[in-house]
Amino acid sequence: MLMQDKSGSQGRNQLVDLQRAGIQRNGRWLVRGVDLSISRGEILTLIGPNGAGKSTTAKLVTGVLRPSEGTVARAGDLRIGYVPQKLSIDWTMPLSVRRLMRLTNTLCDADLLAALSATGISHLIDAEVRHLSGGEFQRALLARAIARKPDLLVLDEPVQGVDFAGETALYDLIRQIRDATGCGILLISHDLHMVMAATDTVICLNGHVCCRGTPDSVSRSEDYQRLFGANARGLALYSHQHDHTHLPDGRVLHGDGSITDHCHPEDGHHHDHDGHDHHGHGHHDHGRQDGEATRHA
Numbered sequence: 001m002l003m004q005d006k007s008g009s010q011g012r013n014q015l016v017d018l019q020r021a022g023i024q025r026n027g028r029w030l031v032r033g034v035d036l037s038i039s040r041g042e043i044l045t046l047i048g049p050n051g052a053g054k055s056t057t058a059k060l061v062t063g064v065l066r067p068s069e070g071t072v073a074r075a076g077d078l079r080i081g082y083v084p085q086k087l088s089i090d091w092t093m094p095l096s097v098r099r100l101m102r103l104t105n106t107l108c109d110a111d112l113l114a115a116l117s118a119t120g121i122s123h124l125i126d127a128e129v130r131h132l133s134g135g136e137f138q139r140a141l142l143a144r145a146i147a148r149k150p151d152l153l154v155l156d157e158p159v160q161g162v163d164f165a166g167e168t169a170l171y172d173l174i175r176q177i178r179d180a181t182g183c184g185i186l187l188i189s190h191d192l193h194m195v196m197a198a199t200d201t202v203i204c205l206n207g208h209v210c211c212r213g214t215p216d217s218v219s220r221s222e223d224y225q226r227l228f229g230a231n232a233r234g235l236a237l238y239s240h241q242h243d244h245t246h247l248p249d250g251r252v253l254h255g256d257g258s259i260t261d262h263c264h265p266e267d268g269h270h271h272d273h274d275g276h277d278h279h280g281h282g283h284h285d286h287g288r289q290d291g292e293a294t295r296h297a
């Protein structure tokens with residue numbers, strides 16, 4: 001199932017490889033000259049401003065779109081789990097999480113339950129999708145994608161509609177899925193300045209590949225600075241402080257073993273988060289900070 005590299009050996013565990021790939025519509029290039037490859041176990045994050053071609057690139061990777069020029073090669077039998085940016089769901093129709101999971105997948109009960117359990121939403125199996133919170137909905141979409149046991153997960157803005165504490169928890173979950181399954185992950189980030197800490201490679205897109213590298217090197221790159229001009233505050237990494245765990249029923253298990261209904265500081269369980277590892281460059285603070293997680297500048 002792995003791709004053969006040019007020498008014919010199965011050296012690099014490569015799942016997908018785009019070479020000079022581009023898409024043209026109505027005489028306009030939506031993206032052009034994209035070189036990108038994702039290997040098993042790798043997390044690649046695409047960032048870029050609105051309209052930069054991130055979703056279009058994700059669709060090239062999944063095969064939803066064919067390139068107008070260049071090549072897209074996928075490993076044979078590659079299984080892809082895809083969470084698109086937008087879903088066309090008729091919200092007036094009742095739809096349970098159980099049915100959402102099976103809308104386009106044939107799934108046995110065991111795989112369905114395992115995916116809901118892995119994403120921490122087993123208790124929501126019969127809940128109405130339209131009643132889910134932003135974070136629960138994204139977990140349901142993630143569950144749907146991993147139930148296929150994909151080699152490659154393509155997640156187009158998987159933290160949309162989720163608050164900061166929820167974002168870090170979701171990124172943590174995505175990293176755990178990568179660690180447990182060894183799948184490759186293409187992640188499209190909604191945030192130009194924050195990428196999940198486990199990202200191996202960042203590609204900064206603006207109709208073409210503006211720059212690429214580790215989060216650290218992209219952050220320092222002149223192209224990144226030029227693209228975002230005065231807004232270039234550097235890239236920082238999401239990190240997650242584990243002094244408590246959210247149980248599936250919504251209660252909170254604290255580091256001292258006690259359980260409370262919520263995780264507010266007045267519970268008296270929260271620790272001062274000074275002393276985190278500091279990553280990234282520049283200064284960035286959305287002013288959203290709570291006891292569970294901290295974004296570092």
Ligand SMILES: Nc1ncnc2c1ncn2[C@@H]1O[C@H](COP(=O)(O)OP(=O)(O)OP(=O)(O)O)[C@@H](O)[C@H]1O
Pocket residue numbers: 025026030048049050051052053054055056057085
């Ligand atoms: N089918 C299409 N036909 C014509 N233009 C398209 C089509 N799909 C996307 N576009 C245009 O291509 C450009 C890139 O769109 P894309 O959705 O890939 O951007 P994006 O980086 O994901 O943006 P956002 O961050 O806003 O989601 C946009 O200008 C968009 O209007």
